[in-house]
Amino acid sequence: MRWDVPDVARDIVRDLVVVFTEDADWHTRTLRRALEREGLRVLVLSLNDCGFAIGETPHGLLLPGLDGRLPAAAFVRVIAKGTTEQITMRLGVLHALRELGVKVMNDARAIERCVDKSMTSFLIARAGLPTPRTFVREDPAAMQALIDSAPGDTVLKPLFGAQGKGLRRLGPRELLPDAAKVGGVYYLQEFVEGLQHDGLYQDWRVFVVGSRAVAAMVRRSERWITNIHQGADGEPASLEGPAAEMAVAATAAVGADYAGVDLIQEADGVFTVLEVNSMPAWKGLQKTTDTNVAAAMACHLVDCLQPAPAA
Structure with missing residues (x-):
């Protein structure tokens, strides 16, 4: 079936910003007040509740509370943890918004690169x-060999992580944890004193x-x-x-x-x-x-x- 491609520009609400988050915490409240002081209206949504509705909505997205329209911009504060499929779909929504001409801060490309x-x-x-010398591989033996030959300490980081959680400082020849404990991927970075x-x-x-x-x-x-x-x-x-x-x-x-x-x-x-x-x-x-x-x-x-x- 061939779809007519609508002009979605007319569906954009020029003074509306969506803030994607999972909690109306201090950050969300502070950001909302700041946006409203700039004359913008704010709608707080979870990406978990959004999705695709191709052939149903003019632009092909499902955005609760927007009645088929699009915001002028979207601010991404938090993307909830989830399965690979869930995260892929949520990032897909952000990719689609950008393709539709919505200003997304930060857009899915930047988030993917930093996560x-x-x-x-x-x-x-x-x-x-x-930046420190960094090695990322799935092979435990090869990565253990790097630890064994390192002249100094090495930092093991979770590939996905924030706020300093899950960091381990390993001395030379110290044993790496099992692959299952690091999601099957070892991210090793030389320790900088x-x-x-x-x-x-x-x-x-x-x-x-x-x-x-x-x-x-x-x-x-x-x-x-x-x-x-x-x-x-x-x-x-x-x-x-x-x-x-x-x-x-x-x-x-x-x-x-x-x-x-x-x-x-x-x-x-x-x-x-x-x-x-x-x-x-x-x-x-x-x-x-x-x-x-x-x-x-x-x-x-x-x-x-x-x-x-x-x-």
């Missing part, structure tokens, strides 16, 4: 940015929005895992200089509109990019700095919705 730490590391290195401050481990979190660093902090902890969620303390950091510049470049490398970028400064003063998070929390950063992070994201989204100037 998969191996692709993040590849793209960071591909962009010429300093980094400069310490009064005996504390430290790294940097820089929040990038629309190609500029809008907030930054140094995180310090007695433990080598320095996430605020894991009990580290934060201190405001400069938005000028190499850390901010490298964070902006790393965000561009993964194609994200906004991101939380983790960096560490080595003994020679050079910053190294550790991770890029495409769905970052910012509550700890908000408590540490004077920047209204949600307002910066809302302002960037409004700028993206402005019509391009005539040639």
Whole structure:
């Protein structure tokens, strides 16, 4: 059967933004207020409740509460855990929204690149940015051989993970866990000691929005895992200089509109990019700095919705 392709532009509600999340938490409430202050209406949805309705709706998507229309933009705050099939379908909805002309922050491509730490590391290195030596394979014997021959410690990370959960620091010749405990994939990254401050481990979190660093902090902890969620303390950091510049470049490398970028400064003063998070929390950063992070994201989204100037 041949389908007529409708002009969906007329179905876009120009002042409506959908926020995809799973909980009306502090982040969602803060973002909603910021968007509303910019004159936008906000509809909060779960991607779990969305889907495809090809041949039923004008655009082929099922978006509860929109009566067959499309939002001008969508902001992705959280995608719930699920089976491979569920995650694929939810990302498919985000891909489809982009194809229909809806501005998606961050879009499915950026999320896919950042959720998969191996692709993040590849793209960071591909962009010429300093990042630790990284090996990702399914072969336990080959990866154990790397540990056995490593001159120093190695960090084992879950391929999909956030907030410092599931990280393990392995010494030379220390045994790797069974493959089943890491989802069948070993992601190994050389441990970077980094400069310490009064005996504390430290790294940097820089929040990038629309190609500029809008907030930054140094995180310090007695433990080598320095996430605020894991009990580290934060201190405001400069938005000028190499850390901010490298964070902006790393965000561009993964194609994200906004991101939380983790960096560490080595003994020679050079910053190294550790991770890029495409769905970052910012509550700890908000408590540490004077920047209204949600307002910066809302302002960037409004700028993206402005019509391009005539040639």
